[in-house]
Amino acid sequence: MKNNKLDFRNVFFDEIYNISKKNNKIVFLTADISAYSLPKFRKDFPEKFYNVGIAEQGMVNMATGLAMNKKKVFIFSMIPFLTMRCYEHIKINICSHNLPIVLVGLGSGLSYDTAGHSAQAIIDIGIMRMLPELEIYNPSDPTSAKYICKRVLKSKNPTYVRLDKSQQQSIYNKNETFENSFKIFKNGGKNCIISTGVMVHKSLHVIKELRKNNLKIDLIDLLKIKPLEEKRLLKILSKYNKIFVIDENTFSGGISSILSEIFVKNFFKKKINFFCLKNTQDVGNYGNREWLHKRNKIDVKNLIKKIHKLSNG
Amino acid sequence: MKIRTSSAFQKKAFELRKGILKLAKMSGGGGAHLGGTLSCVEILTYLYLVHNIRISKKNWDARDRVLVKGHVHLALYQLWSDIGLIKKKELQSYGKNGSRIHILPDIKIPGSEYNSGSLGQVVGIGLGIAISSKIDKKKYNVFCIVGDGECDSGSMWESVSMAGKLKTKNLIVIVDLNRLSEFQIFKDNVHKDIEKKFRSFEWNTKIINGHSYSELKSAFKLVKNTKKPLAIIANTIKGKGVSFMENNVNWHHKAPNKKEFEIALKEYEK
Numbered sequence: 351m352k353n354n355k356l357d358f359r360n361v362f363f364d365e366i367y368n369i370s371k372k373n374n375k376i377v378f379l380t381a382d383i384s385a386y387s388l389p390k391f392r393k394d395f396p397e398k399f400y401n402v403g404i405a406e407q408g409m410v411n412m413a414t415g416l417a418m419n420k421k422k423v424f425i426f427s428m429i430p431f432l433t434m435r436c437y438e439h440i441k442i443n444i445c446s447h448n449l450p451i452v453l454v455g456l457g458s459g460l461s462y463d464t465a466g467h468s469a470q471a472i473i474d475i476g477i478m479r480m481l482p483e484l485e486i487y488n489p490s491d492p493t494s495a496k497y498i499c500k501r502v503l504k505s506k507n508p509t510y511v512r513l514d515k516s517q518q519q520s521i522y523n524k525n526e527t528f529e530n531s532f533k534i535f536k537n538g539g540k541n542c543i544i545s546t547g548v549m550v551h552k553s554l555h556v557i558k559e560l561r562k563n564n565l566k567i568d569l570i571d572l573l574k575i576k577p578l579e580e581k582r583l584l585k586i587l588s589k590y591n592k593i594f595v596i597d598e599n600t601f602s603g604g605i606s607s608i609l610s611e612i613f614v615k616n617f618f619k620k621k622i623n624f625f626c627l628k629n630t631q632d633v634g635n636y637g638n639r640e641w642l643h644k645r646n647k648i649d650v651k652n653l654i655k656k657i658h659k660l661s662n663g
Numbered sequence: 664m665k666i667r668t669s670s671a672f673q674k675k676a677f678e679l680r681k682g683i684l685k686l687a688k689m690s691g692g693g694g695a696h697l698g699g700t701l702s703c704v705e706i707l708t709y710l711y712l713v714h715n716i717r718i719s720k721k722n723w724d725a726r727d728r729v730l731v732k733g734h735v736h737l738a739l740y741q742l743w744s745d746i747g748l749i750k751k752k753e754l755q756s757y758g759k760n761g762s763r764i765h766i767l768p769d770i771k772i773p774g775s776e777y778n779s780g781s782l783g784q785v786v787g788i789g790l791g792i793a794i795s796s797k798i799d800k801k802k803y804n805v806f807c808i809v810g811d812g813e814c815d816s817g818s819m820w821e822s823v824s825m826a827g828k829l830k831t832k833n834l835i836v837i838v839d840l841n842r843l844s845e846f847q848i849f850k851d852n853v854h855k856d857i858e859k860k861f862r863s864f865e866w867n868t869k870i871i872n873g874h875s876y877s878e879l880k881s882a883f884k885l886v887k888n889t890k891k892p893l894a895i896i897a898n899t900i901k902g903k904g905v906s907f908m909e910n911n912v913n914w915h916h917k918a919p920n921k922k923e924f925e926i927a928l929k930e931y932e933k
Contacts, residue, residue, distance in 0.1 A: 377798070397797070397798055398798070400794070400825075402821075403824075403825070405821035405822075405824070405825065407787070407817070407818035407821055408790075408818060408821030408824075410787070411788050411790070412787050412788075412790050412822065412825065413791060414777075414784075414788045415787065415788040415789060415791020415792035415794070416792070416794060416795050417791070418776070418788070418791070418792060418795075419724070419791075419795035419796075419799070420795075421795055421798070439781075439784065439818065442780075442781045443778075443784060446778045447777065
């Protein structure tokens with residue numbers, strides 16, 4: 351484990367840059383969103399880098415034409431503009447042709463904490479998972495982001511990667527293989543948390559604190575949200591007494607509804623508690639991410655209290 | 664099949680219109696979009712049969728690309744059968760359950776470069792293809808045919824703007840400007856407005872009569888010489904060739920009844 355915090359974008363884009371040195375099929379499009387690691391890509395691969403301006407729908411269509419001609423295209427913008435503004439373009443042009451374009455969305459969950467309704471991304475998983483052909487990835491740390499970059503590069507389907515805007519420490523070893531779509535942190539617990547993205551860090555924090563009270567809890571990190579390895583997940587979950595879902599999205603807009611569907615479909619009868627955002631775009635006035643988490647009762651302190659009580663109940 | 668003379672061109676356009684009506688009649692005409700198909704007949708005939716586009720059943724990388732508003736499917740299927748992309752007898756399955764020949768062509772049909780039907784998309788897709796040709800150092804042209812109603816779409820202009828900035832010289836947009844969309848009549852000088860928009864995005868433009876062989880010929884000559892993307896703005900008549908359909912917004916996609924079909928066909932056969 352490393353102690354230095356890294357930016358998801360830089361890790362992800364550095365990987366694309368490095369692969370581009372050998373792979374001449376990669377083309378990168380951005381809708382005027384920059385990142386520290388992008389200028390060198392533009393400088394070294396001028397024919398493979400296009401800033402289309404604030405024209406996300408045009409970007410999706412241009413990517414479609416490029417991918418039809420066997421280019422591996424990455425398109426980059428902030429999540430709401432990349433996904434919701436372009437939804438129908440993505441549906442018909444990228445997905446109905448099943449083109450292996452990679453949608454890289456910036457600012458998962460409440461990454462853009464102080465920016466309010468327009469920039470926050472708390473329902474995008476919900477709408478994007480309706481697209482049958484699309485795969486969805488949600489890296490939780492720089493190491494998994496790097497791995498996911500390699501993985502989407504090989505995918506033959508359209509993929510959507512959510513990148514958090516925060517800097518995070520790696521929770522995985524450099525040598526981690528990530529063979530499956532989710533990772534398990536085993537602590538010998540009878541209960542298990544399921545989480546994704548940055549909330550995995552919060553969940554680890556909760557687990558560490560509860561351990562001080564002799565309460566052991568395991569954790570599952572959903573790195574690939576769609577398609578999920580349903581059977582494997584259910585087999586693992588069947589061993590636990592209680593399940594806690596922690597997500598920085600609304601219930602229907604995030605992993606809560608996905609898991610609910612799987613549980614209901616498979617007659618999975620366990621006690622499950624969901625900790626997610628309220629079903630509103632008004633997440634609670636102006637404030638930083640921690641403050642917003644408190645407002646929505648998904649802050650570490652509240653989670654510890656609730657999970658402790660539920661575990662003993 | 665290549666057409667070299669004006670008279671052969673006119674004969675083909677006449678046959679195509681007749682075929683459009685027959686196919687529409689065969690399926691009951693639902694979704695036939697006769698108005699905007701009949702206005703586009705000469706443009707499509709010129710592009711596929713007169714202009715030297717390189718296209719074949721084999722999807723080889725350097726073929727010319729044609730991305731057309733799918734609504735003109737009744738003309739496209741016949742032209743694709745003329746150039747050997749689909750078999751003529753397949754046309755008989757049009758509109759039947761299970762047929763791949765249906766209202767809006769998709770990539771299952773040779774000839775269709777994309778899953779059509781959603782308007783305002785082809786210029787962007789075409790731009791992506793045109794940029795690919797530059798990356799791959801392959802020389803081919805990308806033709807996009809759009810309607811005037813489609814020119815209201817914002818995503819189209821995002822791509823027009825980008826193509827102008829990139830000087831994507833192998834991208835050609837042809838506007839079938841028949842002055843009527845489903846629910847609006849465009850003003851008389853709309854062709855000039857649309858030209859102004861293209862020019863402001865640094866495109867070359869040419870306004871022509873989209874039913875005239877000689878004017879189509881002069882416009883297509885610019886394809887080779889342009890250093891910028893090219894917009895051919897073709898003034899056309901919606902429902903061209905059938906007296907009661909011409910310039911009549913009711914025939915945007917209305918299905919003619921049996922009597923109306925017979926009257927229309929008679930107009931061609933007299």
